[in-house]
Amino acid sequence: MDKDRKPIGLTSVSVTKDVSVICVASLPKESTSTDPIVQVDWNEEGEHKTYNVHVNKVDPESATDLEMFAFLSYQGHIGNKIPGAINNWSAYKSLKESEMPYASIAAATGQLVFVESKVNAKRLVNTVYGWMSRIANQDAKMQAHWCECLLDMFKDAKGNKR
Numbered sequence: 001m002d003k004d005r006k007p008i009g010l011t012s013v014s015v016t017k018d019v020s021v022i023c024v025a026s027l028p029k030e031s032t033s034t035d036p037i038v039q040v041d042w043n044e045e046g047e048h049k050t051y052n053v054h055v056n057k058v059d060p061e062s063a064t065d066l067e068m069f070a071f072l073s074y075q076g077h078i079g080n081k082i083p084g085a086i087n088n089w090s091a092y093k094s095l096k097e098s099e100m101p102y103a104s105i106a107a108a109t110g111q112l113v114f115v116e117s118k119v120n121a122k123r124l125v126n127t128v129y130g131w132m133s134r135i136a137n138q139d140a141k142m143q144a145h146w147c148e149c150l151l152d153m154f155k156d157a158k159g160n161k162r
Contacts, residue, residue, distance in 0.1 A: 004029045005039060009073025011089055013114045015044055021111075023066075025073035028052075038070035044111075051115070060121040060154040065114045068092060068121055075153050082149040084142055091146045092121070095128045098143075125150045 009025030021042040031037040041050040053070035060068070072088035075081075085091035096119070129147035132140050 008038070008077040009069060009087065009089060011069055011093075013042070013111050015111045023069070023114075025070055027074075027077070036074055038074050040066055040070055058157055060157050061123070062118045063121055064116060064118055068119075069114075071157065072150075072153070080149075080153055082146050085146055088150070088153070091143075092125070092150060095132075095143060095146060095150070096121075096124060098132075099124055099128050122151070122154050125154075 005026035005028050007024055007026050011023050011025075012020040013023055014020050021044050023040055023042045026039050026041070028037055028039050036055040038053045038055055039050055040053060041048065043049075051066055051070075053067055055071055055074045058067045058071040060071070063071070069089050072092055076088045080088070082088050082091045085094075125147050129144055129151070132147060133144040135141075135144075
């Protein structure tokens with residue numbers, strides 16, 4: 001990793017049934033507060049892959065997991081953190097898996113799903129909130145609160161009124 005970049009997030013993505021790669025979200029030196037850029041990169045079989053995500057262009061109503069990982073890592077970096085969650089991405093991923101289990105996706109397509117498949121994250125989180133908020137269980141209440149926090153973060157994202 002370039003020494004001029006500041007790591008702000010970490011996750012893993014399946015590339016085969018038995019292999020996952022570690023993905024790092026970083027702020028490159030060209031990232032600014034008015035045009036935040038998050039670079040997401042990993043090494044796969046000796047090949048280095050880097051994706052640049054302009055945070056202000058991420059639309060939670062049509063975003064890949066890679067874009068949401070960058071967006072949510074940046075939100076945590078600037079202080080928008082979900083209470084009780086490991087980090088924003090892990091909270092979102094947990095909620096997403098409760099609604100759209102990754103178990104139904106072949107592990108070999110995990111990376112393809114991460115990079116290319118668009119999801120309406122706003123609708124997904126609203127759906128999970130709808131049923132999670134009706135469960136009289138402390139864990140469900142916490143996850144319903146995670147939904148509220150994520151929806152607040154989405155308000156300032158592309159395509160949403162400020």
